[in-house]
Amino acid sequence: MTRAALFDVDGTLVDTNYLHVTAWWEAFRQTGHTVAMPAIHRAIGLGSEDLVAHLLGPGRDRGQDADIAARHSTLYATHFERLAPVEGAVDLLRALAGQGWTIVLATSASGPELAALRRALDADDVISGTAASDDVDTGKPAPDPIRHALDIAGAAGEEAVYIGDSVWDMKAATRASVPAIGLLSGGIPAADLEAAGAVEIHDTPAALLGRLDTSVLTRMRS
Secondary structure, eight states: OOOEEEEOOBTTTBSOHHHHHHHHHHHHHHTTOOOOHHHHHHHBTBOHHHHHHHHHOTTSOGGGHHHHHHHHHHHHHTTGGGOOBOTTHHHHHHHHHHTTOEEEEEOSOOHHHHHHHHHHHTOGGGOOEEEOGGGOSSOTTSSHHHHHHHHHHTOOGGGEEEEESSHHHHHHHHHTTOOEEEEGGGSOOHHHHHHTTEEEEESSHHHHHHTGGGSGGGGGOO
16 A cells, blocks of 8 residues: 655745745845735745735736745745754654655755755655656645645555645645645644644644654554
8 A cells, every 4th residue: 555645845844934934024125025024924835926926916016026036045045054854854754754655745945945955854765756846837725736746656645644834735735635734843823724624733743753653644554
């Protein structure tokens, strides 16, 4: 039986969400926009184009979109060599791989950003593949990234679980008919994750690892 553990990365496995918030805040400021940090925080997990559209709305000057996203990328890149895993993230990946799970990342990151995240995790030996933002036409909360991750894993929806930290993660997994586990490591409240479809909530990857025997993950053990 194929068992696929699909993971978001930012805020779920690597502690980056608040770095993204400050980088986006400054990118918006440099281009003449005042956007509140709590609003940016709640938008983290969307792809860059969708995030800008979500925060500035349909009446924005769309000619600025690429510039804002590029500024964010430049600002965020200054942190690449200091990124760190969330507590228990690597241990969770290795534990699941050791139990026969196929590990696939499904993330809005791509290119140098994704490479930096993978360096921070240093767990490529247990990661079977990555569904990055460049691989799909529509990002989260559309189900496309999750479905692509399923294809990489060679698994059906009922053979997989998705672990993420954002509302967008929960919605994408639910729309792909994959049960979603929410983590609070990205700073989003449990109630918001549950309302978006999370079937269970844990504080961190370490907390999930400590409760594997009672988690939804046990339903798929051989």
